[in-house]
Amino acid sequence: MNRLLIIDGMNLVRRLYAAQPDEQDLAGLAQRALNACQKLCRHHQPSHHAIVWDGEQESWRKQLYPDYKKGRKPMPVMLADYLPQLKQLLATANMHSVNAEAEADDVIATLAYKICQHDGEAIIVSTDKGFSQLQFKGVQQWDHFANSWLDIEALEQKLGIGRHQLLDFMALSGDSGNRIPGIPGIGPKSAAELLKSFRSLANIYNALDKLGQKQAEKLRSGYDMARLSYRLAKLRTDLELHLNLSQYRWAPQNS
Template sequence: MSHLVLIDAMNLIRRLYAVQERPYLPLPDQLTEATQQQIITNTVQAVEKALLAIIQHCEPTHLLLVFDSQQTTWRHQLYPEYKANRSPMPALLMQALPELQQRIQQLGIAIYQQDGFEADDIIASLAQKMRQHQQEVTVVSTDKGYCPLLDNGVRLYDHFRRTWLDDSYVQQKFGVSAKRLIRYWSLVGDSTNHIPGVAGIGPKTALELLQLGETFSDIIQHPDCPKAIRSKLTEHKADIQCFLQLFQPRTDLELGLNLQQLRYPVTEAANA
């Protein structure tokens, strides 16, 4: 059986870069050129070390490091406030990405990036195709946005905590199963993505509502749904539908990739 390991590249790299940059904050742009180069060198080495540790732990037959698009994505077009509170990528790291990507490829690891799409859409689409063929898939990331993939039999691994994440983890952390997680977030919102949810509905109320039905239509029509909440859900129906789309990783992307290209280590034939 094939085992495809999909790594959320910037989730990994930005965390490792932050460790190298931290001693020089808050003015990293005023550092000498030599110091800036040392930060990048240390980051490259840390990334290489992390990737080798992930490979040793997960034992992939196929491996892909997926980068986010640096351009506006469909989520920003759907909801302009999406991730509006996020800090931009540090300029020094942005400049170093081509060198970093080259070093990663020299390790025999394939990389991929597609304009207009975040890594989660690319990863979810590849994971879906692999699971349809009963192949093993592991996603390496600390981003909770991948947790809904657990419902499709995808495994999640947090490299920094050296921990496998499963449905019991989701249940303990959020109070719902992976299957209901997107609907839960669409109600309570998510500050990390700058998605507000429905005003006046907190975690406790959201959990109670999700017990009333599998869809929001079921919840609204349920006799135990309080009148005030029913009115609020009806009023914010369009917002909720928007939030559902934002939280749902795309699984329908046609990426033009085949397993031979993703074999680890990458062969010359795969690169031809």
């Protein structure tokens, strides 16, 4: 069975960079990144692996909603300038990269979906909780920094929803980390209570007459924003990647 280890490149490297005491120690960063990738491969024993990087094009989400990810701390210029060299160093050690045109998230989701559709397994290495929306058989998420699988039950308890309700939850309450707006006046607590009572976004909108006047009006006036937020939060799994899996085989002897 094919097992594809998919590493969220910027999620890994930016956290490694933020944790190091000397931001100018780029050679040290490269070694820590390589060590992390090799450790991940040794631990998970994949048949194939890919480090997926964000591209420089504007994402379709930003085009759809210009405030998407607005206000996020930009990548340090020193790190951005070093990335091509870092990727080359990783390639020299047979750690294979995939460069997305824009955001890496949809490429990661598509890779995971395609390998699982062919009876394989996908392990996504990222701390981004958004990947927990991927519920097809064979996909799991690993937190390198916690050295553990993503605890879906803990996430469900924290948010007060089921995993299958995550996109509906973000459509209602938004996602502050990515500046996904949600519905004005509907916070995480209200969103969780609504989904607990009505199970889905569609059911909520079919039951506005059962809600209080103020809440019903918020939902009614926020309908278009909820649809937009759902679309922004949903990962695409249908990209045409034109990749050959054989190019991403892991060679243990080189690790």
